[in-house]
Amino acid sequence: MSLLNLKLRVWRQKNGTSKGAFVNYDAPNISPDMSFLEMLDVVNEKLITQNQEPIAFESDCREGICGACSMVINGIPHGKERGTTACQLHMRHFKNGETIVIEPWRARAFPLIKDLVVDRTAFDRIQQAGGFVSVNTGSAPDAHAILVHKDNAEKAFDAAACIGCGACVAACKNASAMLFVGSKISQLAHLPQGDPERKRRAKAMVMQMDAEGFGSCTNTLECEAVCPKEISTRVIAELNWEFMRS
Amino acid sequence: MASISAKILMALSGLFLMGFLLVHLLGNLQIYAGPEVFNAYPETLRHYPVLLWTARVLLILAFTLHILTSIYLSTKNKAARPVAYAQKHSVQASLASRTMLLGGLVILGFLLFHLAHLTWRWVFPEYAALDLYTLTVLSFQNSLVAAFYVLAQVFLALHLSHGFSSAAQTLSLTRWCATTFRFAGYAFALAITLGYVSIPVSIWLGLVHA
Numbered sequence: 001m002s003l004l005n006l007k008l009r010v011w012r013q014k015n016g017t018s019k020g021a022f023v024n025y026d027a028p029n030i031s032p033d034m035s036f037l038e039m040l041d042v043v044n045e046k047l048i049t050q051n052q053e054p055i056a057f058e059s060d061c062r063e064g065i066c067g068a069c070s071m072v073i074n075g076i077p078h079g080k081e082r083g084t085t086a087c088q089l090h091m092r093h094f095k096n097g098e099t100i101v102i103e104p105w106r107a108r109a110f111p112l113i114k115d116l117v118v119d120r121t122a123f124d125r126i127q128q129a130g131g132f133v134s135v136n137t138g139s140a141p142d143a144h145a146i147l148v149h150k151d152n153a154e155k156a157f158d159a160a161a162c163i164g165c166g167a168c169v170a171a172c173k174n175a176s177a178m179l180f181v182g183s184k185i186s187q188l189a190h191l192p193q194g195d196p197e198r199k200r201r202a203k204a205m206v207m208q209m210d211a212e213g214f215g216s217c218t219n220t221l222e223c224e225a226v227c228p229k230e231i232s233t234r235v236i237a238e239l240n241w242e243f244m245r246s
Numbered sequence: 247m248a249s250i251s252a253k254i255l256m257a258l259s260g261l262f263l264m265g266f267l268l269v270h271l272l273g274n275l276q277i278y279a280g281p282e283v284f285n286a287y288p289e290t291l292r293h294y295p296v297l298l299w300t301a302r303v304l305l306i307l308a309f310t311l312h313i314l315t316s317i318y319l320s321t322k323n324k325a326a327r328p329v330a331y332a333q334k335h336s337v338q339a340s341l342a343s344r345t346m347l348l349g350g351l352v353i354l355g356f357l358l359f360h361l362a363h364l365t366w367r368w369v370f371p372e373y374a375a376l377d378l379y380t381l382t383v384l385s386f387q388n389s390l391v392a393a394f395y396v397l398a399q400v401f402l403a404l405h406l407s408h409g410f411s412s413a414a415q416t417l418s419l420t421r422w423c424a425t426t427f428r429f430a431g432y433a434f435a436l437a438i439t440l441g442y443v444s445i446p447v448s449i450w451l452g453l454v455h456a
Contacts, residue, residue, distance in 0.1 A: 011332075022332065075335035082337075101333045108326050171337070173344065174323035206248050215326030216249035216319050218346060219412040220339035234421060241418035243250045 004030040004091055007099040008043065010055055016112050022101075032092035036079065037062060037069060039091055056115035064088040064228060067165030071116045072103040077167035077226045085165065085228040105166050107175035108213040122212040123164050123180060129208035130201035131184040133193045152190040159186035161229040168223035174215030179223040181209050182235030185242050202242035249322065250416075256315040257413035259308040264406065264434070266305060271441045277454060281379035288378060313354070320347055342408035349405040356398035363391075383456045386449035395446040399439045406435035 006027040013020025025047075030039050037059050044054035060068040069086040073079035079089040094100065102116065110118040148156075162183035169177050185202055188194030194201070217236055224233045277284045291298050336344065359369070363385065367374040373381045386392045410431030414420050420427050448454045 072331060072334075075331065075333040076337060080337075103331055103333070106327055106329050106331055108328055173327075173339070175326035176323075203248075206250055210249050210322075213326055215323035216253060218319075218323070218343065219408070219415045220336075220343040222336060222339040225337035225339075232424075233415070234424065237415050237418045237420045237424070240250060240254075240416055241421060243248070244254070244418065 002032075002096070003028075004032060004094060004096045004098075006030055006039075006091075006094060006097070009099060009101045010115070011103045012055070012115055013104075013112055015114055020112070030091050032090065034091045035062065035087055036073065036089040036091065037087045056113075056117050058117050059087060062087045065163060067163030067228075070105050070118060070120070070166055070170070072105065072170055074101055077105070077170040078165075078228055082225070083228060083230045085163075088228075105170040107166075107169050109175065109177070110166060110169065118166075120164070120166050122214070123166065123177070125212065126177070126181060126205050126208045127184060130197060130204035131188070132197070133188060134196055135193075146192050148191060156187050156190035159183045159190070159231065159235050162187075162227075162231055163229060165228060167226045167228060169214065171222045171226040172215065172217070173220060173222070174218055176217045176223070177209050177212075177214040178217040178236045178239060179227060179231060179233065181205050182233075182237075182239035183231050186235040186238045189238060189242055198242070199246050201246070202239065203246040206239075206243055247318070249319065252315045252318050253416045255311055256319065257416040259312040259315070260409050260413050262304070262308045263312060264410065264438075266301075266308075267402075267406075267438055271438060274445060275441060277379065277382065277445055278448075281377065281456075284379045284382075285377050309357075313350075316347065316350060340408060342404040343412070345404060346408060346412075349401045352398065352401040353405060356394075356401070359394070380456050382445075383449050383454060386446040389450065392446040392450040396443050399443045402442070403435045403439035406438060407432050410434050 004027075008025040008027050009022050010025060011020055012023045025043055027039060027043050030042065034042070037057070040055060040057060047054045058068040058070060060066040062069075064085045064087060067085070069078075071078075071086050073086060073089070078084060078086045079093070081089050081093055104112055104116045105118045105120075107118075109122040110120055112118050160183070162180060164180060166177075166180070168179035169175050172179075185205065188201065189198065219233070219236075221233055224231060273287050276287050342349070363369040364378070364382065367381070369391075370381070370385060373384055376384070386395070408431065411420070411424070411428045414427040414431075415424065445454075
């Protein structure tokens with residue numbers, strides 16, 4: 001496959017208080033084997049040699065498991081490939097000559113820090129409100145001491161796949177965080193270890209979610225379509241159930 | 247109030263209103279049985295004033311609750327994204343799910359017209375003294391009125407097709423099988439809409455006449 005010549009339209013904003021705008025860049029000779037972030041690295045290297053400010057974006061693992069690379073690519077969080085983070089999105093999915101529009105997550109609860117970087121600590125505060133289990137200190141218990149039914153283990157594991165990237169919030173027309181909160185609730189609700197805090201967990205996490213300024217779910221199912229871990233909206237039904245029980 | 251509490255109230259009031267739509271439709275379909283049966287239906291209801299007024303009060307409460315929770319949640323949802331995307335594509339969100347507020351407003355407008363038309367009898371003052379069957383038939387012989395009723399039912403179908411499964415999800419009934427509720431919602435919306443649309447269409451086509 002031949003090299004790609006692309007045009008980028010990137011949201012640039014110095015900080016949370018300044019006014020942002022789209023800036024156009026050329027991205028010539030891009031290998032189709034590059035990841036999306038590698039393509040941005042190439043563009044940034046050129047900007048640095050031209051004494052220009054590189055495009056700020058988050059990345060860490062670059063293997064689809066940390067959830068840092070938050071950006072909306074051509075109107076879809078993490079781009080149009082399903083079940084993929086931006087760092088695992090490869091340039092072979094783009095056409096030569098294509099213009100790619102790149103924007104940050106847009107949500108009141110995710111204030112913009114710079115360019116494509118947003119502050120997602122609202123998720124941390126929701127977790128701190130109830131997304132934990134109390135454990136006794138001391139030696140580790142035997143692995144088979146507490147039995148977990150396979151169905152419950154599977155459901156808990158599916159929900160635990162959430163990497164907290166925030167794509168669900170970015171995609172939702174209401175900037176709702178219910179897929180994220182549902183994942184954290186569901187993960188613990190299916191395990192005996194989650195039982196002691198069960199009654200107060202859902203209420204505390206939902207109250208924190210509301211206090212952070214996230215919207216509410218209108219069940220458009222857009223969140224599960226963009227979730228890089230393909231978490232089902234079943235976890236939202238489970239969140240609602242846990243909230244009603246609390 | 248927690249957002250999920252407001253959503254639960256919206257779901258419960260919505261399901262109550264869906265129940266009303268079904269009962270109201272069954273009453274309306276008696277128009278095919280002729281003027282005697284159709285005119286006897288409201289007369290029978292008037293013989294049970296306690297039942298009638300209980301139903302009316304419950305309906306008004308359900309409508310009020312549904313509208314108030316929608317205003318509360320919509321305002322919060324709008325505030326949750328102060329800066330809009332320059333480019334945004336939906337991957338799988340249905341048209342119905344993205345137009346619930348618009349659909350609700352159209353249905354509210356239609357409801358007020360419907361009450362003014364057949365309950366308060368303000369729309370055709372010249373027919374105001376006629377019996378309900380004749381008033382209904384003469385009204386729907388007017389193409390504009392018939393078309394407006396059909397159009398409103400299309401919005402109602404969209405609203406119900408998403409509202410049914412959305413209410414089930416909010417009430418956590420979809421924990422086991424979301425697909426069943428989704429298709430049940432489509433079936434309910436289709437059945438209700440076809441039933442309601444059949445009345446103005448049958449009259450306009452001359453299949454039901456005064």
